[in-house]
Amino acid sequence: MSTQAAKTNAPLVCMSCHERLQGPLVCSHCGKLQASQEADYFALFGLPRKLRIEMAGLEQKFLQLSWKLHPDNFVNATEEERELSLKRSSELNDAYRALKDPIARVEYLLAIEGERKEGEKKQQAPPELLEEVFELNESLDELREAKAAGLELDGMKERLHAAEANFGRKLVEVDTEMQATAKDWDNALDRGADEAARKKIMARLNEHLNRRSYIRNLVVSVAKELAEA
Amino acid sequence: MGRTVGIDLGTTNSLVAYVDAATGQPKCIPGPYGNTLCPSVVSLDSDGSIIIGEPARKRLLTQPERTIYSVKRLMGRGLADVKEEVRLFPFRVDSASDKIIRVQLGGKSFTAPEISSFILRELKNWAEVYLSEPVDRAVITVPAYFDDAQRQATKDAGKLAGFEVLRLVNEPTAAALAYGLHEKKRGLVAVYDLGGGTFDISVLKLISTEEGDIYQVLAANGDTHLGGDDIDNLLQAFVHQQILQSDEIDFSPRGEIAQELRKELIALKHELSEIESATLRLPLPNGKIFQFEFTRGMLDALIRPVVDRTITPTKRALADAQLNAEQMDEVVLVGGTTRTPMIRRTVQEFFGRSPHTELNPDEVVALGAAVQANILERGVSNMLLLDVTPLSLGIETYGGAVGKIIPRNSPIPASAQEMYTTGVDNQTGIDIHVLQGERELAKDCRSLARFSLKVPPAPAGLPRVEVKFLIDANGILQVAARDVRTGESRQIEVRPSYGLNDAEIERMLEESIEYAEQDFAERQVIEARTEAESILMATSKALAGEQASALPAEDRAKIDAVVVALKESVAGNDYRLIRKRIDELNHATINLAEIVMNSAISTALKGKSVGEV
Numbered sequence: 001m002s003t004q005a006a007k008t009n010a011p012l013v014c015m016s017c018h019e020r021l022q023g024p025l026v027c028s029h030c031g032k033l034q035a036s037q038e039a040d041y042f043a044l045f046g047l048p049r050k051l052r053i054e055m056a057g058l059e060q061k062f063l064q065l066s067w068k069l070h071p072d073n074f075v076n077a078t079e080e081e082r083e084l085s086l087k088r089s090s091e092l093n094d095a096y097r098a099l100k101d102p103i104a105r106v107e108y109l110l111a112i113e114g115e116r117k118e119g120e121k122k123q124q125a126p127p128e129l130l131e132e133v134f135e136l137n138e139s140l141d142e143l144r145e146a147k148a149a150g151l152e153l154d155g156m157k158e159r160l161h162a163a164e165a166n167f168g169r170k171l172v173e174v175d176t177e178m179q180a181t182a183k184d185w186d187n188a189l190d191r192g193a194d195e196a197a198r199k200k201i202m203a204r205l206n207e208h209l210n211r212r213s214y215i216r217n218l219v220v221s222v223a224k225e226l227a228e229a
Numbered sequence: 230m231g232r233t234v235g236i237d238l239g240t241t242n243s244l245v246a247y248v249d250a251a252t253g254q255p256k257c258i259p260g261p262y263g264n265t266l267c268p269s270v271v272s273l274d275s276d277g278s279i280i281i282g283e284p285a286r287k288r289l290l291t292q293p294e295r296t297i298y299s300v301k302r303l304m305g306r307g308l309a310d311v312k313e314e315v316r317l318f319p320f321r322v323d324s325a326s327d328k329i330i331r332v333q334l335g336g337k338s339f340t341a342p343e344i345s346s347f348i349l350r351e352l353k354n355w356a357e358v359y360l361s362e363p364v365d366r367a368v369i370t371v372p373a374y375f376d377d378a379q380r381q382a383t384k385d386a387g388k389l390a391g392f393e394v395l396r397l398v399n400e401p402t403a404a405a406l407a408y409g410l411h412e413k414k415r416g417l418v419a420v421y422d423l424g425g426g427t428f429d430i431s432v433l434k435l436i437s438t439e440e441g442d443i444y445q446v447l448a449a450n451g452d453t454h455l456g457g458d459d460i461d462n463l464l465q466a467f468v469h470q471q472i473l474q475s476d477e478i479d480f481s482p483r484g485e486i487a488q489e490l491r492k493e494l495i496a497l498k499h500e501l502s503e504i505e506s507a508t509l510r511l512p513l514p515n516g517k518i519f520q521f522e523f524t525r526g527m528l529d530a531l532i533r534p535v536v537d538r539t540i541t542p543t544k545r546a547l548a549d550a551q552l553n554a555e556q557m558d559e560v561v562l563v564g565g566t567t568r569t570p571m572i573r574r575t576v577q578e579f580f581g582r583s584p585h586t587e588l589n590p591d592e593v594v595a596l597g598a599a600v601q602a603n604i605l606e607r608g609v610s611n612m613l614l615l616d617v618t619p620l621s622l623g624i625e626t627y628g629g630a631v632g633k634i635i636p637r638n639s640p641i642p643a644s645a646q647e648m649y650t651t652g653v654d655n656q657t658g659i660d661i662h663v664l665q666g667e668r669e670l671a672k673d674c675r676s677l678a679r680f681s682l683k684v685p686p687a688p689a690g691l692p693r694v695e696v697k698f699l700i701d702a703n704g705i706l707q708v709a710a711r712d713v714r715t716g717e718s719r720q721i722e723v724r725p726s727y728g729l730n731d732a733e734i735e736r737m738l739e740e741s742i743e744y745a746e747q748d749f750a751e752r753q754v755i756e757a758r759t760e761a762e763s764i765l766m767a768t769s770k771a772l773a774g775e776q777a778s779a780l781p782a783e784d785r786a787k788i789d790a791v792v793v794a795l796k797e798s799v800a801g802n803d804y805r806l807i808r809k810r811i812d813e814l815n816h817a818t819i820n821l822a823e824i825v826m827n828s829a830i831s832t833a834l835k836g837k838s839v840g841e842v
Contacts, residue, residue, distance in 0.1 A: 066615055067440045071642065071702045075395055076608040090642035090699055097639055 026068045026088075033069065033084045040112050041095035049109060050189055051182035053099055062096045103212070106178065106205055109185075115202040116209070126211045129170070136163050136218065140225055147228075157226060164222045171215050178208040231363035233395060233606040234258075234356050235403070235598025237370050238345060238383065240301040240426030240456060241565065242266040244592060245352040246599035247360065255407065255599035257592050260355045266591060267355070269425075271347045272296035273334040281351040289488045294321070295335045299458055300348075302426050303330050303341040304386075305378035314454070329729060342382045342729060346389035353390060358756070367392040368602040370594050372427040373399035374451030374542075374619045376665050377677045377706050384703065385729055395605045397703040400424070401431035402616055403597030404563040405444055407588060409435050416558030419547075421576050421584070422594075423539060424564035426456040430543045432550040432557075441611030448549035448638045449619045450542035457498075457566040460532050464494045467531055468509065472519050486514065501525045502568050529571040536575050543579065549638045560584040565591050616641055618700050625662035625671040634698060637667065644699040648713070655686040659694065663706065680721055682710055696721075757807035761799045764814055768792060771821055776828045784820050791817045 017030040026033055042049045045061050067073075069089040074082045098108045110116035143156045185201045235255070237244045244265055246257045257265035262283050272285035273295050280288065288296045299318070303311055308322065308330055315322050323331035323338050331338040349369075356364040369392075371383050380397055387394035401420035408418070415435045422429040429451040436443040468490065490511055500507040506524040513519050547553055560576060562584045567573065576584050588596065604610040617638045623631035624647060634645035649659050658681040666674030684692040693713035700706055711718040768788065771777060777785075795810040 063436065063438055063443055063445070063615075064440075066443070067438075067613060070613060070615070072396070072605060072610075072613065073608065075605040086642055086699070086701060089702075090644040093640040093643050094645075097636075097643070 026065070033081060033088055041098055041108060044092065044095050045099065047099075048189065049113075050186045051102075051105060051109065052186050053105070055100070058096070058099060062092070065092050102178075102182075103209070106182065106209060110202055110206055110209070113198075113202060115199070116206055126214060129211075129215075132163075132166070133218065136160075136167075136222070139163060140222070143225060160222055160226055164219060164226065167215055167219050167222070171212065171219060174208055174212045174215060178205070178212065181205050181208060231365035232356070232360055233366040233368070233602040234352075234364050235368045235370070235398075235595055235600070235602040236349060236352055237400070237403075237595035237598055238301065238349065238386070239269055239594075240299050240424055240458065241269055242425070242591060243269050243348050243352060244595035245356050246592070246595040247356065248599050248603035255596040255603075257595055258352075258356050258359045260351075261358075265595075267348065267352060268298075269301065269348050270296060270298045271300070271334075271344050273337060275335065277337075279347050281347050290492065293488050297332055297334060297344055299426055300332070300341050300344045302454065302458070303332070304345065305376065305380070305382035306330060306341075314458075340729065342386040342389060345383070345386035349386055349390035349392065353392065361753070365391065365393060366395050366602070366606070368396045368398055368598045368605065369394055370400045370403050370598045371397050371704075372422075372424075372451060372453055373401050373429040373431050373446075373449040373616075374427070374453050375704070376453075376620055376675050377704070378675070379453065380704050382729075384705065394703075396601060397705070398598055398601050398614070399429070399431065399446070399449065399616055399619075399704075400427075400594045401429045401449065401563060402433070402444065402446055402614060403595075403601060404561060404588075404593045405431070405433050405435070405597070406600050406612070406614065407593045407597035408559075408561050408585060409442065409444060411588060412559075412585070417552065417556055418559045418561060419543075419554075419557045419580060420561045420563060421539070421543070421567065422451075422563035423566040423572060424456050425566070426454065426458050428452045428455040428539050428542065430539070430546045432546050432552060441613065443613050443615060445615045446617045446640075447552070448546045449617055450546035450549070451619070452538060452542055455535065455538055456564070459535050460498065460566070460569075461491060461495060463531050463535070464498065464528075465491060468494065468511075468521065471521055472511075472513070475519065497523055498528065498569075501528045502570060525570070528569075532569065532571060536572055540575075540579065554580045557582070561593075562586050563590050563593055616702070616704070618643060618704055620665045620675075621667055622677075622698060622700065622706070623664045623666070623671075623674060625664060629671045631664055631666075631669060631671050631674055635700060639700075641700050641704060642702055644697060647696050647698070649682060649694045649696060651684060651687070651689050651692050654689050656684065656689065657686055658683055661696065663698070663708070677706060678708075680708070682721075684712075753804040754802050754807070757804040757811070758799050761795055761807055761811055764811055765792065765795065768814065768818055768821075771818070771825050774825065776824050777821065779824050780821055784817070788814070788817045788821065 017027060017032065019027060019030065040049075044065075045058060047053065047058075066089070069085055069092055071082065071085045071089060074085040077085070098104045107116065139156065139159050143153065143160060146153055146156060181201060181204045185198075185205065188198055188201055232247065235246045237246075244257050244267065246255050248255050259265050260267055260282065264283070267282040268286040270282065270285040270289060272280040272288040272292060274280055275295075285296055286298075289298060297318075302314060303322075308315075311322075311330065321333040323333055329340050331340055332344065349367075353364055353367075367387060369383055369387050371380055375383070383397060384394050401422045404422060405418055405420050415437055418433045418435055420429070420431045420433065422431075429449065431449045432447045434443075434445045434447055436445060465487075493509055493511060497507050497509050501523060504525075506522060509519075509521045509523060511519045557580055560580045560582055562573065562576065567576070567584075567586075567590055573584065573586075600612070601614060604612055604614075618635065618641050619637060621633045621637040622635040622645070623633045626632045634647060635643050649661070651659065660679065660681050662671065662679045663677045664671055664674035665677050668674050682694050682696070684694060695711045695713050697709045697711070698706065699709070708721040709718060710721055769792075772780075772785075772788070791810065791814045795807070795814055798806045798810045801807075
């Protein structure tokens with residue numbers, strides 16, 4: 001356990017050779033893994049907390065860090081170093097997984113900015129969708145009943161397919177909105193926007209995420225119901 | 230520290246390989262029968278001794294109730310999982326084996342990891358004899374689609390065999406490593422691995438970087454109960470049907486005749502990979518001979534369902550990698566079952582390109598394991614494997630649903646943190662059920678472990694325990710918990726729901742360890758003695774012959790002295806000394822050998838010692 005001041009702005013030095021660190025995970029001077037620094041996923045990759053990430057660069061950095069951190073390189077090392085390598089390489093992989101996926105990336109950003117807490121995800125229908133969701137649920141019930149009674153399903157299936165396509169389009173819409181808001185976030189960071197402005201953008205991102213997750217669940221459940229019918 | 234080897238612990242055959250220091254190339258090690266394939270068959274002799282490999286395979290016919298094959302299918306499984314296939318096995322499974330399957334051989338019962346450890350120990354012996362060095366560390370391969378319990382069982386088997394298991398490597402990944410090294414291929418590679426009992430499909434990206442070559446697995450999928458065995462079972466059922474139709478006798482293949490039939494059918498299957506038709510001849514218990522003409526077309530029709538079952542996992546792996554079949558730069562075939570022409574054709578059609586078959590499909594996995602063993606042994610390397618977890622890791626939530634915490638095809642090591650609290654006042658434990666699989670309900674996923682987090686009594690919702698789930702580079706789960714309020718952390722012992730616990734492993738280890746430690750030295754002494762005896766005999770024979778009179782007296786005196794020294798060393802247990810004296814005698818008898826040879830045949834063998842001719 002280390003209590004080193006990882007969160008201050010003082011230059012960080014390697015635990016082993018005391019050279020100044022270029023990144024939080026590993027010393028570029030002596031190659032030793034670092035135990036104490038708490039880094040978020042963006043910092044781990046040396047990235048600002050922006051939502052647009054260049055994929056080729058991310059992958060290249062991922063591979064570069066994998067060379068240094070992977071447990072294969074520490075088979076003959078001390079128990080302590082082996083543990084550290086396991087911890088660091090799993091963090092690297094987790095970080096890569098989160099940053100690679102545009103949705104997981106937004107979720108992660110909001111989590112570290114304290115704007116989205118675990119279990120806080122709202123599962124209510126977004127108000128503007130209420131009517132359509134109500135209709136959809138009715139159609140689903142009808143389908144289930146008809147199926148149980150052994151009735152003809154073709155007409156109902158057609159309606160559900162239409163609903164599926166409709167919500168599929170809404171999913172694309174929300175993704176487009178998310179992209180636009182993500183751009184707003186990046187721009188806000190660039191111009192050094194104040195906290196209030198940033199919080200406003202994050203609230204919008206949060207709302208997009210909730211809506212997206214709600215619509216996605218709908219699409220999945222309709223697809224499942226149709227596959228079973 | 231001894232040498233590190235790579236082992237392919239297969240359903241049908243197992244192999245051991247190493248990297249030759251001089252050439253840098255991996256090589257499979259032959260056993261005492263000159264074959265690199267060790268049949269994964271174990272038999273218990275009536276005197277209690279354990280017979281492994283080829284001689285055990287022969288006993289499948291004579292002692293089927295004392296002999297077990299395809300034990301890999303039982304690794305890390307519960308009785309309910311294997312009910313169907315156990316019916317087809319001639320050996321008996323203990324019906325009382327609820328937590329871990331026990332197999333009855335003769336009067337004794339063994340777990341699957343124990344039986345696998347016998348095979349691993351045999352391969353260890355092969356390697357030690359071949360390399361003349363102790364071998365104590367290994368990389369063992371597993372099907373990419375093996376779950377946590379199956380992996381843990383394999384690791385346990387390695388430990389029981391006296392190995393430090395440096396890493397479990399996925400079979401298709403190992404194959405890609407062997408191919409990458411051999412063919413210097415780059416780009417997107419699909420590895421289609423259909424073995425005796427398991428099917429794996431992996432999609433990899435082979436990348437050259439400044440530091441070296443990276444083998445990055447993008448996605449893996451498969452079926453751990455699909456392979457050549459299933460083809461054999463289908464063939465057996467088909468032939469059984471034919472016999473019933475033709476002979477109208479109640480013939481049910483059991484015991485010896487079942488094994489005889491199985492052996493004939495496997496031979497027939499192999500034949501039909503080479504030629505278009507073959508005849509099966511089977512003597513029946515009623516004295517008649519059942520004869521049936523098989524064509525390749527019939528075999529193809531029979532195995533079509535097996536081949537079709539490989540397509541869905543293949544499509545899923547490609548979808549997870551967000552790629553399609555046409556984008557693959559290379560397709561590699563692994564596993565003996567891919568020798569079947571119909572399977573090759575199907576793979577070729579699916580990917581639209583002819584698959585690689587340059588390396589022996591039986592050996593390629595072991596060769597890759599040896600490469601990885603060599604990488605790990607040296608610690609630094611210009612090659613790096615980045616693998617994934619094949620199955621999603623989840624936690625049971627309210628109503629028996631599963632909350633996914635690490636999705637399938639995440640690069641490993643991978644981790645996830647979950648926060649837990651209590652639901653009622655003074656609750657002292659939080660039950661956690663860890664699962665693996667893609668289904669939404671806990672009952673449809675594979676149960677990995679259940680454990681209870683201890684919490685001090687407190688009002689509901691006040692305790693906060695953070696649980697960290699970590700899948701290590703072997704694909705095996707580790708769990709650690711931390712009390713957020715006190716900061717107190719502890720490691721949680723998670724043994725798979727269908728596995729051995731540490732105490733059981735310790736006990737089994739104790740039982741096997743006594744001979745394990747002496748094994749190597751003992752074998753070396755025995756071999757050195759045998760060799761000494763043969764050279765002593767050859768020398769005394771040569772000295773007794775009439776040509777020996779031509780030998781100068783000083784040579785004679787020198788030989789006599791070394792003979793005495795060698796005989797003395799043979800009485801002791803120092804195999805290095807025995808070898809040294811053998812070398813000395815070989816050297817001292819060069820002139821003698823020459824004289825004997827000159828008079829006997831020709832001068833072609835000049836310069837050789839007595840021991841060598």
